[in-house]
Amino acid sequence: MKTARLTGRQRLAVSIPLGWLLVCVALPVLLVLGLAFGEVADRIPPIEPLLRIAAGRPTVHLTLHNLAAAATDPLYASAFGSALLNALETTALCVLIGYPFAYAIALAPERQRRLYVLLAVLPFWTSFLMRTYAWMGLIRDKGPVNHLLLALGVVNEPVPILYSPAAVLLVMVYAYVPFFILPMYAVLERLPRDLLEAAADLGARPFYAFRTVTLPLSLPGLLAGSVLVFVPAVGEYIIPDLVGNTDTIMIGGILWAEFFQNRDWPAAASIAFLMMALLVVPFLVLRRLLASLGGARPA
């Protein structure tokens, strides 16, 4: 495309998404970055302007203090660590649950597939907050889950599920698994059936064929789905806040608290910026990995 000249119409077509990205992505990111270099002030908005007029001359006031503090604060580090761990666990469980789910949909007769995909995304038709509250009701000490466990004789007294790391993981997996299933299904559904037939014909038993053909060819979907789950899961703060306990303070919650409770915008912006930087790097690595898996073909 280097040498191709765009016509006026093509330029217009390109400028619309480009403008959208500029206004809705680039601008907010720049604003956050600007905030991260600012200083707290007791006013509205609670920040000193970056550009000030001092002695008749405009001067720019930037400080690295917030970023340095955010990067070195052990509380932030541990919160970020637990958020990463939680996101990793969520992603792993989403893969373990979502892959067979997507595979089953892809293998279903064509007419049934649409129904199953619909069922997989059906929870999105209800507010996310409502569904989280529903889970709180389900897993509380006197909720249906504990009733069932008691009735089945699995436990003798109600197990405290709500307000635990396990509850966070449970609701996270519930909320995020559709984001894994959809890209996974899209890839598995397009996997040519004759490749599996060829594998069987060449003497591969079903599991060998899965390991050597299906799995490697569905890796792009697996990676795409994992990224879609992992990245938002790191910043998730509502679920840990609602169903977790103090052990489950995560970076998303801290970000929220710094912004809304402490009104320390520069600190919140610094955390947000560091988080973004820490997530973009592994994402780029994944993309590179994906491209190399695809061989010479465009990913």
Added chain:
Amino acid sequence: MATSREETPAPAKRDSAAAGVAVDGVSKTFDAVPVLRDVSLTVERGEFLALLGGSGCGKTTLLRIIAGLESADAGTILIGGSDVSAAPPYERPVNMMFQSYALFPHLSVADNIEYGLRATAVARSERASRVEWALQLMRLEGLGRRKPDQLSGGQRQRVALARCLVKRPAVLLLDEPMAALDRGLRDEMQRELVRIQRDVGTTFVLVTHDQDEAMSMADRIAVMDAGRIVQCGPPREIYDHPASRFVARFVGRINLFEGRVTGGRDGVAEIETEDGLPVRVRAAATHGAGTACAAAVRPERLVVSRASIGLANEYAGTVVDLAYFGDVTRASIRLAGGRVLEAAVVNLRGSAAGALAAGDDVHVGFDDTAPLVLTA
């Protein structure tokens, strides 16, 4: 075509125990539509058999049932004498070359070829030597590390074939192997396939809708129609002695004179067509008067001339169309009653075809030994 194989006749013995493949009474229905109806077929060990038929005749389904990719509703499949009807594809000593080739896109050429050996746990040293052998056999040396999408169509086909042959199957099944190739490459690969089949001596079963392909490559052709094998025999027998109107029309071109036997003497039967044309046919006396039948004449048996020819069957007509094919010219000639005959005139130097033009009044005729009488 140059690769005619009629000089190597198939073994006369039809012993199903020693056969490469024995299909017995196989039926298959998809969604209440019968695809195969009680098909039986024996392929000799080392034979090259072509399943020939139009789309939807069941030829590919039969191939897939032999491979084990589809299960038959009824009937048995024997390979090398043992019943594999219930065996999954990965336990059958057959390999299939897919129409799409079905190469694994994430594996190199060498890994594709090696796949079947790894899957069945062949020792590493033997794998290496067999892959090397297959690469050489298919003239793929130096391409081992490429990925399938870096190959040409012809190379991809060779990899697909190598991937099968390296397994040393008892039977190699080929599903429309030439469909994705352009014409020049197709002729070359047809010859190549015949050479390889002779060299390795494997039983080949080829599915094709292309009669030229079947005729030029196969020892025997099984013509299929609507889920049945309607005729099975060497190419020459299929062409010269088609068992039915369907086979006559499907394999090669033919002029059909539908009518009834009206009488005959001295071993020459007389047939009158529906439009009142008399056709004299030698050695058709076994059909009694009144028998509904068709006299069938291949276009190359027709003689076209401006002057009267003096053949047993001769009609006056007008040239309505000429199609030049280089080696032959196909002339459409309309008779007085409206019937159009197709004649193939070989383009020898100074031959009659060169002088013909659309609109010419001509005589068209054939000897009384030229037609076949078809009742089926």
